[in-house]
Amino acid sequence: MTISDFKKVLVTGGTGFIGAHIVKNLLNLGIKVRLASRSLEKGQKFVQLHPGKENLIEVVVVKDYTQLEGENPFLEAVKGCDGIIHAASPLDYTVSNVEEELIKPAITGVKVVFEAAATEPLIKRIVLTSSFASVMDDGRGPGPGFTYTGDDWNPLTYEESIKATPVFAYRGSKKFAEVAAWDFMKSQSPGFDLVTFCPPMTFGPVVHPVDYVEDLNLSNANLWEVYQAKELPVSRVAVWVDVRDLALAHVRALITDKASNKRYVPSSPDKFSYKLAAKIMQDHGLGKVKTDDNDLIPQSYDLDYQTIEKDLGIKFRGFEECIVDSIQQFQQLPSKESF
Ligand SMILES: NC(=O)c1ccc[n+]([C@@H]2O[C@H](COP(=O)([O-])OP(=O)(O)OC[C@H]3O[C@@H](n4cnc5c(N)ncnc54)[C@H](OP(=O)(O)O)[C@@H]3O)[C@@H](O)[C@H]2O)c1
Known part of the structure; x- marks a missing residue:
């Protein structure tokens, strides 16, 4: 397959943190994007952020995955x-009913997209943003000494995930949504193939509409807390990826033959901690945070990012570059506190 096989690509979650970077990459290649969003206003705001590319973006409004009722x-x-x-997938740790608000909609989203895709013979490939949450096995501990690959699966059961806290239920939502995707491929043998990405914590500058710094997506909001010298957020993993590399990998995976039916675990070779983020900010004169040099880099397992480097030619960024670029951008966003 080549770029010229993809004249128009449907992107869900394109108004979000990761999706917007994906759309940006597609537009840069001259590929038209059909942006599916629950909100026309959000979609139109996104279009306004891409002057000169308006003709390449079509916004279509779709219902929330909790409200489809058979449609x-x-x-x-x-x-x-x-x-x-x-x-697109719900990512909200404040929900009160994890099964109805996180798990079922994530699975439904995959089912409706895949069922629809099977009706359009032009569709050659679906690239799905899953999560390291669908790979990580808590029972293996924090490492070091082993490497997660695309063959690993989180052993969490459906029953366990519906009884879990939102953080753990989110892991279930991502696992069972991805399982639904691979099951669809096996049971329906559609005319397209599938590539999945299982990214860990994803950080980086934003290209989606963010009115106030307080509206940053969940992962970047943690960096902003560090910048504000608040208590360091709790970090459950030491693996992460820069959103710019992750988005480029999605688009390369769409057009690269070698990626067919692969499951990738993207990650930077660097490990992260919020203390290390604080240290980088301090060293670069960003924010008021003060920290010492102890225990900056946690011991951790690794992720097999090398397969992506090999298959897709991606060179993953380091943590320092990501933190500096992100914070310098977030500093320019308006704050609700100044209104
Ligand atoms: N951020 C991370 O650290 C991270 C790490 C690993 C994996 N991921 C995965 O990467 C994907 C994108 O994450 P993100 O950080 O970019 O999240 P995000 O900024 O919250 O964007 C996700 C988008 O999904 C759509 N969406 C959310 N809930 C929905 C629902 N119930 N029904 C229909 N659409 C819904 C929304 O688009 P509209 O409002 O326009 O409809 C939203 O903009 C998700 O699948 C997430 O699980 C994220």
Whole structure:
């Protein structure tokens, strides 16, 4: 496959943190994007952020995955598209009913997108943004001494995940949504193939509409807390990836033959801690945070990022570059506190 096989790509979650970077990469290649969003206003705001590229973006409104009740808005949205990047999934740790608000909608999102894709013969490939949450096995501990690869699966059961706290239930939502995708491929043998990405914590500058710094997505909000010299956020993993590398990997995976039916675990070779983020900010004169040099880099297992480097030619960024670029951008965003 080549770029010219992809004239129009449907992107879900394109108004979000990771999805917007994916859309930016597609537009840079001259590929048209059909942006599926629950909100026309959000979609239009996104278009306004891309002056000169308005003709390449079409916004289609789809319902929240909790409210589909048997409908499939993607049957219409897939028409005329050559590929799909499905990045939308609920990511909210404040929900009160984890099964209804996190787990079921994540699975439903995959099902409706894949069922619709099977009706459009033009579609050659779906790239799905899963998560390291669907890979990580808590029972193996924090490492070091082993490497997670695309063959690893989180052993969490459905029953366990619906009884869990939102943080653990989110892991279930990502696992069972990805399982639904691979099951669909096996049971339906559709005319397209699948690539999944299982990224760990994802940080980096934003290219989606963010009105106030307080509206940053969950992962970047943690960096902003560090910048504000608040108590350091709790970190459950030491593995992370820069959003710019992750987005580029999604787009390369769409058009690279070698990626067919692969499951990738992207990551920077660097490990991170919020204390290390604080140290980098301090060294670069960013923010008021003060920290020492002890225990900056946690011991950790590794992720097999080398397969992506080899297959897709991605060179993953280091943590220092990510922190400096992100904080310098976040400093420029308006704050609700100044209104
Ligand atoms: N950020 C991370 O650290 C991280 C790490 C690993 C994996 N991921 C995965 O990467 C993907 C994108 O994450 P992100 O950080 O970019 O999240 P995000 O900024 O919250 O964007 C996700 C998008 O999904 C759509 N969405 C959310 N809930 C939905 C629902 N119930 N029904 C329909 N659409 C819904 C929203 O688009 P509209 O509002 O336009 O409809 C939203 O903009 C997700 O699949 C997430 O699980 C994220």
